[in-house]
Each structure stands twice: as C-alpha cells, then as structure tokens.
Amino acid sequence: MIKIDVDMDKCQHYGQCVFEAPEVFQLNADDKLEYQAEAPDEMLADLEAAADVCPMQAILITKA
Amino acid sequence: MADSAAEMSGVDAAATDAPLLIVGASMAGLRTAEGARRAGYTGPITFLGAEAHAPYNRPPLSKELLQTEGQGHADVAFPIRSALEEGVTWVLGRSAVSLDTARKVVVDDVGDEHPYSALVIATGLRPKPLPIDDHGLGGIHVLRTLDDAVALREVLRPGANVVILGSGFVGCEIAATAAKNGATVSVVTQSRVPLLRAVGPLLGAELRRRHEEHGVRFFTGESLFGLVGDPSVERVILTSGVMLECDVLVVAVGSDPNTEWLGSSGLDVSDGVLVDGGLRAVGVDGVVRPDVFAVGDVARYPNPLFDDVARRVEHWNLPTETGKRAGQLIAAHYAGDDCETLASAGFAPLPSFWSDQYDAHLLAFGMTYLADRSELVAGSPDDECVVEFYRGDSLVGVCGIGMRSAVQAYRTRFAAPAAAV
Structure with missing residues (x-):
C-alpha cells in the first residue's frame, strides 16, 4: 500500500493534485481538498505526479 | 550488436x-x-x-x-x-x-x-541586475536562491524602508511579505499596474488595491535615477525626481x-x-x-x-x-x-501559475500574456472571480482569485491545438 499525507497547514487547496490522481484527491463543494490516506501500489506514478505538481509541496507519498 | x-x-x-x-x-x-x-x-x-x-x-x-x-x-x-x-x-x-x-x-x-x-x-x-550603477553600495538585494532569501530576511525588519524595483511575481510577493512583517514598502515600476503582463489590467488593479490596503505604496511609470548613501543605500531618487528613504533596495526586474x-x-x-x-x-x-x-x-x-x-x-x-x-x-x-x-509527437504542456499575496490566492492556466484582451466572466475582483484571456477569438488563458473548481475546469479547453501539428 501507499500512504498519502497532506500537510493541511501548507495546503492552499489549489487542486492541482486532483488532475493527476482524481481517485485519491478531490475538491469538495467548498473548494477544499479531500483525500484518501491510502492507495494501492499501482497508483505510485500518479501519486508521485500529484505530489510533484503541488504548488505548496504539501503532499508526502510513502510506500507502507 | x-x-x-x-x-x-x-x-x-x-x-x-x-x-x-x-x-x-x-x-x-x-x-x-x-x-x-x-x-x-x-x-x-x-x-x-x-x-x-x-x-x-x-x-x-x-x-x-x-x-x-x-x-x-x-x-x-x-x-x-x-x-x-x-x-x-x-x-x-x-x-x-x-x-x-x-x-x-x-x-x-x-x-x-x-x-x-x-x-x-x-x-x-x-535576476537581471540593477539597471543603474550601484557604486558598490550595500543594502541592494535580489531574490533567486535560498542564500538570497536568507540574506534578505535578515534585513526585512519591522520599520525598515524597503523599496522594490519591479512589480512582477517576485516583486509583488516580496512586497506582501515585507508589509506583513511591518516594513514600510514602496514598489517602483515602469508598468501602470502590477503584474500587468501576467494577469492583465483588471486583476492587476485589484492586486494593487489589496497591496495598498496593507500600506504598500506604488510609484508607477517610474524607474530609478540614482542612489544616495555610503557605504549602504539610504535613499533612492526616481526618474520623476521623487526621493524615497531606503534601507533595503530589492531589484526584481526579471531574469x-x-x-x-x-x-x-x-x-x-x-x-x-x-x-x-x-x-x-x-x-x-x-x-x-x-x-x-x-x-x-x-x-x-x-x-x-x-x-x-x-x-x-x-x-x-x-x-x-x-x-x-x-x-x-x-x-x-x-x-x-x-x-x-x-x-x-511534440511537447504541449499547459502552463500554470499561482501566487499568494495577502488573502488573494491566484491560480492561472495557459499563456495569459499572449492575450490582447481579458474579460471578467464570474464573481467580483474584490472578492473571488474568474477572468478569461483571449488572443483574437482564441482562449489563451484563464486566471482566478479563489473559485478553484471553476478555474480548474478550464484545463481541458486548451487541449485543441490552434494549428495543425
């Protein structure tokens, strides 16, 4: 499994991650980020891409 | 083989x-x-x-x-x-x-x-250097590297007179940070409004208003004529003749x-x-x-x-x-x-930028500075809004303050090439 941590003090809800990995990251009706804390290994490339595009560099991806 | x-x-x-x-x-x-x-x-x-x-x-x-x-x-x-x-x-x-x-x-x-x-x-x-002779004076800064930032942080003290030359992203973001730190901030720019090329006249004017609300002064249509001080800069003279007290001069006129x-x-x-x-x-x-x-x-x-x-x-x-x-x-x-x-097969990335200045969080897609006109299509600039940018009839960019989902929804609208590849 892959563990997903978002530093919500850093996150400014730009939503760039949503485009790279919509299965894990979403903007809710108030334009605030919501995400799943775990994802299967085969999503690693998408999740790293989501971490790469975060303007605040608030997303940490680790293999659990 | x-x-x-x-x-x-x-x-x-x-x-x-x-x-x-x-x-x-x-x-x-x-x-x-x-x-x-x-x-x-x-x-x-x-x-x-x-x-x-x-x-x-x-x-x-x-x-x-x-x-x-x-x-x-x-x-x-x-x-x-x-x-x-x-x-x-x-x-x-x-x-x-x-x-x-x-x-x-x-x-x-x-x-x-x-x-x-x-x-x-x-x-x-x-960073491009100061456009006039600096006479070896201290107190002149640029911002590109981590070491630049640490050196600038040391002098952005509450009460310091900070003059920023240039009103692009770097100049505007330093102005916002310095103002929040309690410095007295002046922005000197040849442009009419800050960030004009990147966000157009409407959002540029709104950003200026927000900066001014936080005490930042703008000197538009201006450049530097001279520096006064020894061994460090104490005052700057603008081309109009205006003289500003200056402990810290930040040069942010592009790269x-x-x-x-x-x-x-x-x-x-x-x-x-x-x-x-x-x-x-x-x-x-x-x-x-x-x-x-x-x-x-x-x-x-x-x-x-x-x-x-x-x-x-x-x-x-x-x-x-x-x-x-x-x-x-x-x-x-x-x-x-x-x-x-x-x-x-070509390379067709969608440019994106964002900027945080006070409580204004800008997010943009496309090449806004190719536009010859921009149009407010949702919201209100003094709150949240979306602005579209056109070159002729073609959408070339979008920029919003807030309204994330609305701005994100534009991403796919740039997918069609303007010309056959």
Missing part, C-alpha cells in the same frame, strides 16, 4: 561509462533524472550544481521562508525518491564554464572536466538565462537554449543534437497548444513538465529507440 546499437543511437562507445550529466541541481534537473529512471534508464547520473544545496523549491523563498526566522534548506528541499538513491553523484558548489560537444565534456569553474554520455542543461535563470557557458558550444542560445519537441538542443546550424537536452526555465520551445513560436516560459509547473518529457527521450536515446518519432 551492442556496438552497432550504440553507434546507431549516437552514443560514443568510448564514453559509455560516462554518466548522464545534469548541469543544474534544480527542480528541472531532478524531475529529468526521475523521468529518465521511470522510463527505464538505469545508468549513472551526475548532477553538477552551482549552488551548495541539493534541489529545493523556490516559490516559498518569497513567502514562508522569507518571513519565518530559522527556516532553511530542510524546509524547502525536495525529497530524493528511491529511484535516485543509487547511481547518482552530486557535485555541488561548482558552476559550469564551458561545453565541448565534440569531446562530450563540461568544464567547471575550478577547471575539472566532467565527461558525459548525454547532457541535460538545467542552468535556469539569474536572464544562464547560457554564457554555452557560448562556444554551437548551440542556439539566442534566448535560452532552443530545443525541439523532445527537449533536444538545436544548434546554430539548425541541426538537433540527439544527446543534449535542455529543461526548465532555460529551455525555449514551441508549444502547439498556442502557436509555433519558440518561447521560454518561467512558470513553476514547466520545470516538472519539461523534465518528465526529457526523461522519456533520454531513456529512449540510451535504449537506442526511435527518438525522432517520439520527438515529432
């Missing part, structure tokens, strides 16, 4: 032990290395970096890091992923001074030679590409490094160099989403996009695969 494959792909058989050399230990360089590994390149990689630091994220340098005592490299460093834990050599604190593409060697500033089997140029930009070291390389470096749709460098003879790539701010390339004009684009998401793309080509080059077909 291995030998003929190496010759076919342009890799010098005598130099196959030489690494993939990435000049510039930057975000673009890092993403290129990761991209090459992801696409199957398993050979050695060497980073040659002018700064003493491993790759780090620059946007916080004008914001969080600039206002938070004690923050340093650890707060902005990119994590090094497992794919780069082995087979990677870091040579930091050394600048490249020349490139010999015939010998496949880069020479650094202490005279050491760095051979390569393929080369990535990721040397980025440096120049770091390409002087490529002067005798035979590459087209007329404005950054010209590359093709595979991020492969193009010579002054118009011929593509299959083993030399350029990525990030220093690369100049056409983007078929908009037109066929090669441009350097300095937005934050493009070092990552160019790095990923170059990584694919690099891996294909080493594998002896068909790079021509891969490169001819």
